[in-house]
Amino acid sequence: MVATIEYIEETIETLSKAHQANAMTESRLGNVIELNTSFGDEVMVTADLHGHRQNFNAIRQIADLANHPRRHLILQEVCHGGPKYPSSGGCMSHMMLEDVAKLKVQFPQQVHFIMSNHEWSELMDFPILKNQQMLNLLFRFGMQEMYGPATDNVRTAYLPFLRTLPLAVRVEKGIWISHTLPENVDREKFDAKILDQEINESDMKEDGPLFQFIWGRDFRQANADAFANYVEADVLIHGHEPSEEGFDVPNSRQIILDSHGDNATYAMLPIGKNLSQQDIIKRIKKLRPAASFR
Template structure:
């Protein structure tokens, strides 16, 4: 476990690096100097899957390679007193962001939104926000409040959407058909949101909680973000990934097998070649 005082400095530096990321516009990111990119998620505290993909991609040996980590928190891994250990992945992200500031990116999901805004989120009748807080308390004791605040500061500025040069868009999920009309890329590019945007039915909420993955809804979303293909999380997948239509793949890296995609930024994908980008961690 990192020294809590050093961790606080790392989290603050990572926050600065997020704000300074090349290609950032509000909560939208167009990565710069990218040859290829690995997208991993939803991780939900699975450190083993994170370690496996990090070892595989060798960021230090590939200066044009980027890594996107998606939905890191609220997992099944516990400390002896029952707290959630998933904050460890946020710590690891912060360290990587400081080492590779323009090449490692964190896409938040509905779980980060719930944790940061205090919206109750339950699974198997357990309060996941409270379990996350207890994990921080078990790990960092007297520094828990400061570290929790630092995590929330990170969540508040992480991107909601990433678009690659070859028109592949990466986000947690897409708004439902009913909420699509209020969605625009200009909204994602905003630096600040209004309190109502985080509430049920709000624009940020809709962008992180929607489950309408039909081909028609995906096509409308892609038109609004000016992209051709979509990589999402949010939907559980027994085999680690699933192509829900010819232009949409969803990833699930919380269990084994864990799914990821490897995208070559110079490749203009077709519906048939797009299906070649997904893999499971081995």
């Protein structure tokens, strides 16, 4: 199945517009989206999707951005996972990445697709091996199934869009949302300049500041406290870590959401109100209500 020339050209144009929309988001300051009451009333926070089409559709339906112009939507980690092309086994999640770009173009001030390690891996062509499968290779097979000889052209259009993704969202009154947080912030200095300055090649490399910012799995209380002090936040909301229940609370600072799987969750949060960790936990809901918390 190879797409028509018209579809390919439309996809490339959409990705170009999404790249521009990333840079022109009014609430963006450096690499952080700063949401206060002048920009909106509420924000829907979601986490890793990994190509889960049913959950992605549920998110769009619940967000209903067209009818809620002062509602924001945070998305992250859509690459690698979900349905596969029957003939090649290629990963179809590239289509979800393109759908996110369409959403950004349609709602440029409301949709915020934040950087994650799997999107970074596609940007940098950094291999991720999971369950004895090379996820990047399956992703490329999927693109080739759809775009044939135009695959490289479409992939080239991905890169500026991915490179300009915001790193985090700060919600007024002390809430910080990012894919994860660096490790050992309590023991080593956190290079906060990546939040404020244009990201350069040295920042992007393996083990560089950006790599550390999106790959960490240090959920110690001391680490969370140290990072929260750096970013002046009371509560940290992340994805990155799978959760059978749909969310986890590893310490008194962090909440980890998981929007992939049958127990996928989201949180709808008011902007500009003081919310404790427990207040936010009470606002966590299932994407598909048929699934219930234990």
